[in-house]
Amino acid sequence: MKHSGFSLLILAGMLLSFSTLTLGCVKKSEVLVSDKQVVEQNPVEVKEVKEMGKVEIVEKQQSVTVIKIAPDSEQKVAPKPSDLGLEQLVERLKKTEAIGFLTKLAIRADVLDFKKTVDSYRKRGENTETLRSRFDGLVLKILALLEHDPDLSKDIHFARESIWNSLVEVKS
Amino acid sequence: MRVVFVIMAMLFLPVQVLAVTLAEDIATTIMLRGHPCGGSVVSQIQESSDASGNRTIRATCPNGHRYQVDVNSEGRVSVRRLN
Numbered sequence: 001m002k003h004s005g006f007s008l009l010i011l012a013g014m015l016l017s018f019s020t021l022t023l024g025c026v027k028k029s030e031v032l033v034s035d036k037q038v039v040e041q042n043p044v045e046v047k048e049v050k051e052m053g054k055v056e057i058v059e060k061q062q063s064v065t066v067i068k069i070a071p072d073s074e075q076k077v078a079p080k081p082s083d084l085g086l087e088q089l090v091e092r093l094k095k096t097e098a099i100g101f102l103t104k105l106a107i108r109a110d111v112l113d114f115k116k117t118v119d120s121y122r123k124r125g126e127n128t129e130t131l132r133s134r135f136d137g138l139v140l141k142i143l144a145l146l147e148h149d150p151d152l153s154k155d156i157h158f159a160r161e162s163i164w165n166s167l168v169e170v171k172s
Numbered sequence: 173m174r175v176v177f178v179i180m181a182m183l184f185l186p187v188q189v190l191a192v193t194l195a196e197d198i199a200t201t202i203m204l205r206g207h208p209c210g211g212s213v214v215s216q217i218q219e220s221s222d223a224s225g226n227r228t229i230r231a232t233c234p235n236g237h238r239y240q241v242d243v244n245s246e247g248r249v250s251v252r253r254l255n
Contacts, residue, residue, distance in 0.1 A: 100197025106249040
């Protein structure tokens with residue numbers, strides 16, 4: 001009896017957490033707004049989309065339709081471009097506690113070696129695209145090390161292309 | 173009742189960045205340099221440094237291999253097996 005009481009409480013807790021997670025989900029009759037596109041499930045006229053996570057009112061002729069936008073936690077919202085700058089990411093890598101000091105030094109040495117290789121390829125006029133797989137491997141290695149810092153890991157993943165472009169672009 | 177509180181706390185616990193220990197850091201560095209370690213934590217750590225800023229760390233992996241991690245004054249890390 002005592003155990004069944006515990007089980008009921010645990011079940012109640014799980015139900016509570018599940019209901020918390022599903023709060024704010026868009027109902028079938030409403031309009032789902034993602035970060036890039038507007039998907040209309042009802043034929044309504046969307047006039048303006050202001051901010052994520054807010055309820056907006058859209059008028060169509062005489063009827064008023066309430067659009068509920070899914071909160072940020074329900075969507076894959078891309079990080080702001082200001083958070084994805086190479087310098088900011090390097091600073092965050094330096095400060096993160098998910099990687100130890102020695103590991104950071106080892107990664108730094110790998111990145112510096114890779115930069116030297118890219119520079120030498122560029123000087124010889126060779127195609128740097130052949131180094132792309134090596135770059136991807138290096139990024140994957142860093143992402144694997146950032147297992148305990150998922151935010152930074154996600155941002156590096158999103159910034160992968162811009163990092164590559166900044167490495168291979170010809171600096172005047 | 174305490175068990176319920178613990179479970180509830182685990183359910184709502186936010187993901188936090190956990191600081192790594194020196195033993196984990198050394199093990200990760202050894203594996204990052206391509207050496208087998210057999211685990212994520214080393215033991216029997218010995219550290220020394222010289223006047224020119226070079227640092228030497230010796231540690232034993234869970235698979236029994238003992239390694240020396242050298243960090244020079246420029247921050248370059250190299251690993252070599254001792255046994």
